[in-house]
Amino acid sequence: xxxxxxxxxxxIERVRKATPKGSGVRVGIGDDAAWLECRSRTFLLTAxxxxxxxxxxxxxxxxxxxxxxxxxxxxxxxxxMGGSPAYLTLSLGIPVDFKTEDIEEFYRGVRFLAARxxxxxxxxxxxxxxxxFISASLxxxxxxxxxxxxxxxxxxxxxxxxxxxxxxxxxxxxxxxxGKTREDAAEYLVSRHQFxxxxxxxxxxxxxxxxxxxxxxxxxxxxxxxxxLCKASAVGAVVWENALPLSPAYRTLAGQKRALHALTGGEDxxxxxxxxxxxxxxxxxxxxRLGVPIARIGECLPASKxxxxxxxxxxLASFTVRGYDHFxxxx
Amino acid sequence: xxxxxxxxxxxIERVRKATPKGSGVRVGIGDDAAWLECRSRTFLLTAxxxxxxxxxxxxxxxxxxxxxxxxxxxxxxxxxMGGSPAYLTLSLGIPVDFKTEDIEEFYRGVRFLAARxxxxxxxxxxxxxxxxFISASLxxxxxxxxxxxxxxxxxxxxxxxxxxxxxxxxxxxxxxxxGKTREDAAEYLVSRHQFxxxxxxxxxxxxxxxxxxxxxxxxxxxxxxxxxLCKASAVGAVVWENALPLSPAYRTLAGQKRALHALTGGEDxxxxxxxxxxxxxxxxxxxxRLGVPIARIGECLPASKxxxxxxxxxxLASFTVRGYDHFxxxx
Numbered sequence: 215x216x217x218x219x220x221x222x223x224x225x226i227e228r229v230r231k232a233t234p235k236g237s238g239v240r241v242g243i244g245d246d247a248a249w250l251e252c253r254s255r256t257f258l259l260t261a262x263x264x265x266x267x268x269x270x271x272x273x274x275x276x277x278x279x280x281x282x283x284x285x286x287x288x289x290x291x292x293x294x295m296g297g298s299p300a301y302l303t304l305s306l307g308i309p310v311d312f313k314t315e316d317i318e319e320f321y322r323g324v325r326f327l328a329a330r331x332x333x334x335x336x337x338x339x340x341x342x343x344x345x346x347f348i349s350a351s352l353x354x355x356x357x358x359x360x361x362x363x364x365x366x367x368x369x370x371x372x373x374x375x376x377x378x379x380x381x382x383x384x385x386x387x388x389x390x391x392x393g394k395t396r397e398d399a400a401e402y403l404v405s406r407h408q409f410x411x412x413x414x415x416x417x418x419x420x421x422x423x424x425x426x427x428x429x430x431x432x433x434x435x436x437x438x439x440x441x442x443l444c445k446a447s448a449v450g451a452v453v454w455e456n457a458l459p460l461s462p463a464y465r466t467l468a469g470q471k472r473a474l475h476a477l478t479g480g481e482d483x484x485x486x487x488x489x490x491x492x493x494x495x496x497x498x499x500x501x502x503r504l505g506v507p508i509a510r511i512g513e514c515l516p517a518s519k520x521x522x523x524x525x526x527x528x529x530l531a532s533f534t535v536r537g538y539d540h541f542x543x544x545x
Numbered sequence: 546x547x548x549x550x551x552x553x554x555x556x557i558e559r560v561r562k563a564t565p566k567g568s569g570v571r572v573g574i575g576d577d578a579a580w581l582e583c584r585s586r587t588f589l590l591t592a593x594x595x596x597x598x599x600x601x602x603x604x605x606x607x608x609x610x611x612x613x614x615x616x617x618x619x620x621x622x623x624x625x626m627g628g629s630p631a632y633l634t635l636s637l638g639i640p641v642d643f644k645t646e647d648i649e650e651f652y653r654g655v656r657f658l659a660a661r662x663x664x665x666x667x668x669x670x671x672x673x674x675x676x677x678f679i680s681a682s683l684x685x686x687x688x689x690x691x692x693x694x695x696x697x698x699x700x701x702x703x704x705x706x707x708x709x710x711x712x713x714x715x716x717x718x719x720x721x722x723x724g725k726t727r728e729d730a731a732e733y734l735v736s737r738h739q740f741x742x743x744x745x746x747x748x749x750x751x752x753x754x755x756x757x758x759x760x761x762x763x764x765x766x767x768x769x770x771x772x773x774l775c776k777a778s779a780v781g782a783v784v785w786e787n788a789l790p791l792s793p794a795y796r797t798l799a800g801q802k803r804a805l806h807a808l809t810g811g812e813d814x815x816x817x818x819x820x821x822x823x824x825x826x827x828x829x830x831x832x833x834r835l836g837v838p839i840a841r842i843g844e845c846l847p848a849s850k851x852x853x854x855x856x857x858x859x860x861l862a863s864f865t866v867r868g869y870d871h872f873x874x875x876x
Contacts, residue, residue, distance in 0.1 A: 222871045240587060241693060244777070246625040246762060247591035249691050252583035256571060260578035261634040261682060263670040294577040303592040305680045310872050339594040339680075342871040349636045349670075349680030351592060360580050362572060430577060446575070540553045540673040541641050 215314040222340055225314070229321055229335075236334025238300060248336035250301050250353070257300075258354040260291040266346040268540070274388040277316045279408045280348070281323025287433065288352035289331055289412035290483040294431040296361045296421020297354030299414065301336045302328065304350050307343025331414065358421040366428035366447035366488040372512040373497075375413050375484045375504070377461040378436055380406035382479020383468055399463035406461075410483040415505040417485055425497055426487040435478040439486055441521055447488075450519035452512045453477070456526050459509035473531070477523065488514055546645040553671055556645070560652055560666075567665025569631060579667035581632050581684070588631075589685040591622040597677040599871070605719040608647045610739045611679070612654025618764065619683035620662055620743035621814040625762040627692045627752020628685035630745065632667045633659065635681050638674025662745065689752040697759035697778035697819040703843040704828075706744050706815045706835070708792040709767055711737035713810020714799055730794035737792075741814040746836040748816055756828055757818040766809040770817055772852055778819075781850035783843045784808070787857050790840035804862070808854065819845055 217225065230243040238251035264270055264284055275283075285302065292299050304324065308317060321335075328335060333352070384407035387400050413431075420426035430443045436453070444451050458476045460468070468475065484506075489497055491513075501508060515522075525531040548556065561574040569582035595601055595615055606614075616633065623630050635655065639648060652666075659666060664683070715738030718731050744762075751757035761774045767784070775782050789807045791799070799806065815837075820828055822844075832839060846853075856862040 217872045220872065225872065241691070245694050246622040246760075247589040247628065247685065247691075249587060249589055249626070249687070249693075251587050252585075254583075256580060256582050257588075258578040258580055259632065259634060259667060259682075259684065261636050261669050261680075263636045263638065263672045263680070265638060265672055265674055268672055268674070291577040295580070297578065301590065303590060303682055305592050305594045307594065307596060307678065308872070336590060338592050340871065341594045341596055341599055343596055343599070343678070344676060345674075347638060347674070347678070349592075349594070351590075351634060351682040353590065353684075354578065356580070360572070360578075363576050540671065541548045541551065541556065541639070 217308060217312050217314050217317065218310045220314050225317065225340060228318065232321065232325070233335050237332070239334045239336055242334065242336045248301065250336065253355045254357070256356045258292055258295055258297040258356060258360060259351065260288055261349070261351045262288050262291070264348040272346070275408070277319040278323035281320040282327050282409055284348050284350050285324050285327045285333065286410045286412050287483065288350050289414060290410070290431040290433065292352060292354040293412045293414045293417035294429050294485055296358050296417045298357055298418060299331050299333045299352060299354045301353040302333050302350060303336060304338040304348065306338070306340050307347040308340065309344060309346060310342050312346070357418065361421050361426045361429040363428055363430050363443045363446035366443060366449050366514050368449055368514050368516050369491060370427060370488040370514040371491055371494065371510055372451060372453070372486070372488055372514060373508050374432065374436070374459065374486050374511050375416050375506045375508050376482070377459045377464065378432065378482050378484065379464050379468065379476035379479050380461050381410065381481040382475040383464055387467070399466045402461070402463040403467065407481065410481065412483055413485045413506055419500060419504055420487060423496070423500060425489050425493055427489060429485055429487040432482045432484045432486050433480060435480045436486065437477050437521065443486065444521060448517050450515040450517050450521055452515055452522045452524060454512055454524050455531060457509060457511045459507065548639060548643050548645050548648065549641045551645050556648065556671060559649065563652065563656070564666050568663070570665045570667055573665065573667045579632065581667065584686045585688070587687045589623055589626050589628040589687060589691060590682065591619055592680070592682045593619050593622070595679040603677070606739070608650040609654035612651040613658050613740055615679050615681050616655050616658045616664065617741045617743050618814065619681050620745060621741070621762040621764065623683060623685040624743045624745045624748035625760050625816055627689050627748045629688055629749060630662050630664045630683060630685045632684040633664050633681060634667060635669040635679065637669070637671050638676070638678045639671065640675060640677060641673050643677070688749065692752050692757045692760040694759055694761050694774045694777035697774060697780050697845050699780055699845050699847050700822060701758060701819040701845040702822055702825065702841055703782055703784070703817070703819055703845060704839050705763065705767070705790065705817050705842050706747050706837045706839050707813070708790045708795065709763065709813050709815065710795050710799065710806035710810050711792050712741065712812040713806040714795055730797045733792070733794040734798065738812065741812065743814055744816045744837055750831060750835055751818060754827070754831060756820050756824055758820060760816055760818040763813045763815045763817050764811060766811045767817065768808050768852065774817065775852060779848050781846040781848050781852055783846055783853045783855060785843055785855050786862060788840060788842045790838065
């Protein structure tokens, strides 16, 4: 059915009916505002935009996958603060010739991950638009003091969860093959791009144990996000190319540009964090409970040293620290 | 300066610097999420979309006015629950050829109303987009139990704050004159369209005194919003056309279609609420403290009666209860 037949209020009613009333939700979808419970004295709030043709492409994304990813990228922001996700709003701009089924598929993707991560969809807005876009806000509880970007000190160890570069390489493969992948390795990378895992458990544990002094999620690319963290903490950093955690699939398919995606490719949604050197043994002790492997990839230097990458031969590799900037034209 | 020169991170840095750190904000713009204080055990959350060419037109809107209105329409949602506004996120999709100055003008409009209403801008997102759009989320404290749409009972009085139809008539005048107005009356109506007042004081007092049993803000048009309220409360209603509060400017300029805009025109951002008949005298007593006049415009009927309008001659007027539906094509 075309959306223009169901109408805006028809769509909202369908979404409302399909949405379970979650924990802490006194009033969800359908009033002027949602009425929500706060578990402690503070909470976290993050917001993300996803726009067709910029953040995603319907040629190689499914509506279900988009719904999943919309929530995942917001979960990742909360993970990077050590928060516990709770309430989601979704505002959608939808072309009027879209099918109702596609939008419902989008919400199914959201609901799947919402159920798994304890998130309740509590409101939002919908409107006609020329291009499909999604604006999400996610609120999280603070069981522990949040980990900011600004707490890193010179000499701190630099760690990252999981593996890097998978998502960027997966997207590259998707574009080439227009959605059709055959090999297992390629499928793995594509799934890392389409269904990223937010590191909620790791983020919460690192906050609880007060091990992470500064933390950020890797959404724009390792060097770009490291740059954000270093700026906020007024430190520099060195990254050892040899220490970058790469998945077997990535090693198989990355070819010549082996370090490139791992250093600059976006959308990994892993956590990058700094710890005191003397906490190494404690970090090793809790490692299994993080739910994801971690790798020590470098350390914090004085701010005057900037951000350096040392390549496999011990040489200083030159990388421009630049991730995606939406308003700047690219070479 | 073109936005493409300043870049996304340049823009965010400018907005961050110009934004005062507000009350209750532990971490605002610039980390993975904002870290915010909760004043009581619950809070309110609302979200609104504004899209160029659908919700506004840059031919007859200023960037400053858009910033102001973006916050105003969200404040109005909180007013309708009796809430107290606190934290705002703004996600903007911006065409890359926009001027930096225009976007800063937009934020100035937001900041002006934010300062007046105790709101802190704490985050959001920005991206390039083909058309300008704004997605806002606003969080409010709950000093009193929120007033829902669902509490109206048969026999309740129906009240509205302020005057109706000004905004729709103001927009009509704006379109005709392409932004140039001369008469005082027209200027008044245009300002009602461009700089609506959210009825925060009235909403909070009606919640505090437990006078409003059901409440909604008039954003889609009186009959449409009354329909939302009646559906949520499972009642019907009668509205007396003669009792509709009309401004002198509206009376001067509305011409033949006198009741039309007042009954169906959107964006008045007045409060529509229901009270027990026996609370009339108490309502009169606190009337001055509401900060805005109120008018008794009808009463709640059994659901089977639907929604009726009685015209000046005591006849049943026929109005299709239909406000704006973004996905439905219009006749």
